[in-house]
Amino acid sequence: MSVSFDKSQTRENLMRAFAGESQARNRYTFAAGLAEKNDLQVLQGVFLFTAGQEEQHAKVYYDLLEQLSGQTVKVDGTYPVDLFPDVLSHLRAARRNEYQEFEHDYTGFAKVAKEEGFPEISHIFSSIARVEKSHGDRFGAFADLLEQGKLFVSDVECRWMCLNCGHVVEGTMAPAACPVCKHPQGYFIRWEMAPWGVPLK
Numbered sequence: 373m374s375v376s377f378d379k380s381q382t383r384e385n386l387m388r389a390f391a392g393e394s395q396a397r398n399r400y401t402f403a404a405g406l407a408e409k410n411d412l413q414v415l416q417g418v419f420l421f422t423a424g425q426e427e428q429h430a431k432v433y434y435d436l437l438e439q440l441s442g443q444t445v446k447v448d449g450t451y452p453v454d455l456f457p458d459v460l461s462h463l464r465a466a467r468r469n470e471y472q473e474f475e476h477d478y479t480g481f482a483k484v485a486k487e488e489g490f491p492e493i494s495h496i497f498s499s500i501a502r503v504e505k506s507h508g509d510r511f512g513a514f515a516d517l518l519e520q521g522k523l524f525v526s527d528v529e530c531r532w533m534c535l536n537c538g539h540v541v542e543g544t545m546a547p548a549a550c551p552v553c554k555h556p557q558g559y560f561i562r563w564e565m566a567p568w569g570v571p572l573k
């Protein structure tokens with residue numbers, strides 16, 4: 373079945389995806405502010421890093437609507453109200469929403485796009501669905517550590533990196549303050565979870 377783009381369900385799905393990504397970016401930016409207030413700069417970083425990727429997803433979807441430029445697209449969608457007082461609830465909600473996009477929304481949109489004769493758009497939906505799965509995994513991993521009191525404490529000796537200055541320390545817990553830049557414990561991340569970390573020699 374081939375459908376013209378301006379009458380397709382896919383154009384609505386692209387707009388829904390754009391709206392969803394735009395909102396996710398904002399929700400994560402707000403959650404990042406809450407994490408900072410709670411001296412959890414490592415989680416602030418996780419939220420902001422992911423927010424930046426949601427912005428890029430939004431751009432990819434929006435650009436695919438280019439041929440409708442100047443028009444409007446009406447959409448009917450549901451969007452989460454995630455206004456929680458604590459960071460853990462935000463991590464859990466983020467995980468839930470990411471998995472919802474992966475398992476339901478984008479996987480369904482990919483199927484519709486394929487059926488309507490837009491294989492490239494279908495491929496984009498499937499690819500971003502997999503990114504959202506990795507986002508869900510990441511939020512879930514940090515939620516577990518926070519809930520178990522293990523964000524800055526480990527059962528075994530491990531390496532910790534200060535996200536502010538890059539200083540690496542070894543031990544069963546992150547120091548109360550970085551010995552180099554004096555930034556507090558909240559800046560420390562387990563080495564294996566650090567951005568652009570490579571195996572230390």
Ligand SMILES: [Fe+2]
Nearest residue numbers: 393425426429
């Ligand atoms: Fe996204």
Ligand SMILES: [Fe+2]
Nearest residue numbers: 426470504507
């Ligand atoms: Fe995501």
